[in-house]
Amino acid sequence: MHALSRPVFSAVLFALLTLPGLALAQPPASNGVLTLSAGSGSALTALREADTLVNQLTRDGSLRAVSQDSDPLLADRGHERLQQFHNGIPVFGATVTRQTSGGIPVSVFGTLHVGIDLETTPALSADDAARVVQELSGRTLFRSAAPQLVVFPDRGGAGVYRLVYEARAFTGSQLMVYFVDAATGTLVWSYNDLKTQQPVLPCSRCAIGEGLGIKSDRKKMSVTAVGGAFFAHDQLRPADVFTFDMRGDVQRTQQVLEGTAPLFDSDLATDTDNRWLDGASVDAHVGMGWTHDYLLNRFNRQSLNNQNVRLLSLVHPVDRADLFSAPPEVIGLFFLNAFYCGLCGPDGAGVAVFGEGLPPNILLGGQRFNFFSGALDIVAHELAHAVTDFTSALLYVDESGALNEAFSDFIGVGTEFYAESLFRDGAGAADYSLGEDVIEPGGIRSLATPQQFGDPDHYSLRFLGESDNGGVHTNSLIPGHAFYLAIEGGVNRVSGLSVAGVGAQNREQIEQVFFRAFTVLLTRSSDFAAARVATIQSARDLYGANSAAELAVTQAWTAVGVN
Amino acid sequence: MTEAPVLGARQPRTRPPTSSRQGALLGSLLWVIAGVLVTAPAARAQPAPTERVVVRLDAGWRPASRTFADTRAFTANLEQGQFAADYELKDGGVFDGGVSFLLWRNLAIGLDVSSFRTVHDARINSEVPHPFFFDLPRTTEGRAGGLERREVGIHIRAMWVSQVTDWLVVSVFAGPSIISATQDLVSAVQHTEIAFPFSEVTFSGHTVSARKETTTGLNGGVDIDSFFLHRLPFLGDFEVMEHIGVGLLVRYVRGTAILPVDNDPIEVDLGGLQITSGVRFRF
Structure with a gap:
């Protein structure tokens, strides 16, 4: 490993952030959270600065490549996914994606934590943590899911970090992710990572x-x-x-x-x-x-x-x-x-x-x-x-969780339209509703008319409570409705803003745009704003600047109040 | 790799109706008879042959090619697929021989036997159902080679014989035929799936069934015989040479056979124009 010690790491980061003329796309918040969201639509300096920062942190070992893939659609493009480490321990939710074309950066998205001051020697062993988790869950841990040390940023955004063990356990009805303090053995945070449909798989044989x-x-x-x-x-x-x-x-x-x-x-x-x-x-x-x-x-x-x-x-x-x-x-x-x-x-x-x-x-x-x-x-x-x-491994809570759900809705709807002609005997009519073929009448969600099921169709109406992991199945309709508007066009009920969609005959364009953004550009902690920039970047990547697809996506996000 | 073959019900063919083919056959016969009648007055001015019996032994060629088609259905991947076989008959060799008897004046009657054989191909176009999806057949092409057609015909002919010169005899004829035909037919095809996404399939083989049928038909034509050998200086000393000649026979045979295939018969045309030549013996 080539990790820097804490003081050195912090010093490098702050030095980069304070170098004359080095104005990052988005300055770090007071809690030390730095959001990178720079694409070809952003100021060139912002993209260069983000790229320089990623290079620097990669060289000193603070960022490590998790994956490096060639672009499945654009021959000259490549994608890196990087994870931030502190003293060799991964920082929870701190990941960065960088898209390049012939070595030249095209976009950088992600979340980094600046100024982490944390001792990384655990008092508890992994076995100790496993016992705590087994007590909490009442179940034996997955064999493939032994507790792993992570640096855990405080959920309240206070710039406080803890050394914790992360472990998963299926409790019979929930797939719980536990974060156990590596010093005290207390539970720091947990969430249900079970991706549910609604709240609460040529040979001789x-x-x-x-x-x-x-x-x-x-x-x-x-x-x-x-x-x-x-x-x-x-x-x-x-x-x-x-x-x-x-x-x-x-x-x-x-x-x-x-x-x-x-x-x-x-x-x-x-x-x-x-x-x-x-x-x-x-x-x-x-x-x-x-x-x-x-x-x-x-x-x-x-x-x-x-x-x-x-x-x-x-x-x-x-x-x-x-x-x-x-x-x-x-x-x-x-x-x-x-x-x-x-x-x-x-x-x-x-x-x-x-x-x-x-x-x-x-x-x-x-x-x-x-x-x-x-x-x-x-x-x-x-x-x-x-x-x-x-x-992207979008964290299954809050806006990232809603994006996680929204992406699944996009694929659900997309598959239904793709397979519409494959059905026989009157089955399989495609639409923008979810589950309408088994939950009758109506289904459970509608990307066309979210309010039909009491779901928000505008960011101002988003659910701010704690239930359902922060309303992942509710707030998913905001990006979901944007997806619908970008294809079909229309007027958002709340904002009154109209969207010139690409039309149903060009449905694939929007599907490609969202798929690319959600699978290669977004990161674990991405929010709606990042999704907006990433999908616009994706539209530019695939169909060019000022293309109908970019216009549709931009208008759609604006119409649903995500700017 | 999966095999997707087998037989099923036969589809309608794109052949002219039987009545029109019979009409054509009748037309052909009338053409021959008309030829006999037209040439008869001229022949009448000529003396009738003195020899009453002529034996003929020929070999030759059936130059014309012809095609016929057949479409059959099969079941694969839970759906009905089909293959169309376009049979491309080539020219082939013919052996033809017979005997004729002078009955009265220029009128004679003959009995001939002919044998024709050709080996040909069939072009196979298949529609093979997809393994995953209904109504999304894949198309493929292939060839079935080594198919054999055999025809053995017995031809009765009424002849008008004209002794044009003392060494040249011309006869026109027409009459019924009995034709025994054997045809190799493609009764099933085999295909091999390549790999996901199974958007293509390859033609990998075929099954051949030889079918035999005997039917009646018509024949007509002209026979030109020349007995000049005895006039040649080096052969004139041989009396037998007055009885030996050479000849050219042009015959058109027409018939239709219904070949049985899995209780689903296929109708094929038989015969055609054939040109043979050989030796003649007159007594």
């Missing part, structure tokens, strides 16, 4: 089966034939797709998610004649395949992690017949929700779980809840959380 979705619509299923039976394991795509049927056993479902119970081939959804009639399994399996295809064909992304990681889902996590005996958290999570657990599963590479819904005769809020896997946008939404995890 391959076969093509015919399945009926929950709407009795015919679908082709890529499956595996073994010993006279057929299993929901797609081996024809570059990334394997697995659909496991938990057969209503909630305890086993939870054990699988915790990593304490293995999944066997016999757990795969199965059929004896390759004419699949379980709509939940059919729609989950096919939906994951189509989401994979959308990511690949639209964005040239190789599955969720761009390295063809397998896609895996669980269906029938509970039995509808157990609704009235199930505890509320099980009802909320396994009946009335769908979620993606990034560290769950036998191999710790993530699992999507699709809720069972409610019995047909039971309505909730006037809505019927069917098997959640029956909605392609929900399937794609959940898998998109994994894309976020593998890219």
Whole structure:
């Protein structure tokens, strides 16, 4: 390691910040938080200064490259993702992305912490921290998730830093992230990282089966034939797709998610004649395949992690017949929700779980809840959380969390439009609503009319409370509505500002702009303002300055009050 | 890699209706008869041949190529796919022989046997359903080679024989034929999936079924025989040479066969124009 000592690091930073003529894009706040948000639309000096700072911090080891990738769309572009370290310990949420063209910087986004004054020798060992977390969660830690030391900035923004252990544990209904003080063993902060749908996955054994979705619509299923039976394991795509049927056993479902119970081939959804009639399994399996295809064909992304990681889902996590005996958290999570657990599963590479819904005769809020896997946008939404995890890793709280949710909504809607022509038998009409195919009537969110579900369509109406990780499923509609306006155009209800969208026929432009911004430009702590600059930068990268796409994106963000 | 083949119901063909083909056949026959009638007065001025029996042994060529097409359906990836086979018959060799008898004046009757064989290709165009999606077939092209067509015909002919000179005999003829045809048909195709995203598929093979059918048809044409060998100085001493000649026969044969394929027959045209020449023996 080539890290500087604390005083030296601080001195370098401050020296850079105070050099004559070196005016950063955004000066550090009084709490020492420095936000980098410089693109080709920014003043050239700001971009140069940000680039110089990144170079300097990289040379002294304060910033280390986490990933270096060539641009999937623009041949001359490259992308770095860097993590800030203090005395060799990563600083939580402090990441930077830098886009270059032939070595020349194009954009720099991220968050850095200046002037960290913290001793980094822990009093507690990692095992000690693990015990604390096990007590807090009541569960055994993921094997792949041993506590890691991080420098933790105070949530209140007071410029105070703590040396903590970060660890994750699935509690049966939540994927909790714990931050345990490395000196005292006390809990400093925790949040639920379970990405839920709403608040509260050419060979000799391959076969093509015919399945009926929950709407009795015919679908082709890529499956595996073994010993006279057929299993929901797609081996024809570059990334394997697995659909496991938990057969209503909630305890086993939870054990699988915790990593304490293995999944066997016999757990795969199965059929004896390759004419699949379980709509939940059919729609989950096919939906994951189509989401994979959308990511690949639209964005040239190789599955969720761009390295063809397998896609895996669980269906029938509970039995509808157990609704009235199930505890509320099980009802909320396994009946009335769908979620993606990034560290769950036998191999710790993530699992999507699709809720069972409610019995047909039971309505909730006037809505019927069917098997959640029956909605392609929900399937794609959940898998998109994994894309976020593998890219920007947007922190699942507050505005970054809302951006995390919004990105999943973009992918959900985008996949639905992409696959609209692939559906048969009257199913699969695409729209800007989420979950409308299984939560009837209406769905749960609308990017076109957020207020329809009481969600904000303007930044001034954003949710400022603590619940739902700071309103991640509520405030996501602000960028979500901007996404809609940038495509379809229209007038924002609150601001009265009109947006000249690129038009539905150019939908792909906005999808590309947002995908690029959210996967290669944004960082873990990005907020709405950063998302605005990043999407504008992305529009310039892809379609040129003053392009229709840039205009649409700029107007859309302005219309929803994000400047 | 998956195989996606097999048979299914046959699709409608793009062939002219049978009635129009029969009309054409009848037209051809009438053309030959008209030829006989037109040439008969001229022939009548000529003496009738004195020999009553002529035996003919020819070899030659059927120069014309012809095509026929067939479209068949198959099931693959849960959907109906189809392949169209365009059969491109080439020219081929013909052996033709027979005997004729002078009945009365210039009128004779003959019985011939001909044999034709050619080896040809078929161009295969397939639409193969996608493994993941309905109604998104992939198209592919291929060729099926080594297909064989055999035709053995028995031809009865009514002949008007004209002794144009003492060494030249010209006859026009027409009559019914019995044709036994054997045709190799592509009954199934095989394709191989390449790899994701399976937007392309390759033609990897075909299955051939030989089908045989015997049918009736018509034949007509002209036979020009020359018995000049005995006039040659070095052959004139041989009396037998008065009985040996050479000849050229131009025959048009026409027939239609219904070849059975999996209870779904295909109609193919038989015969065609053939030109043969060989030796003649008259008694």
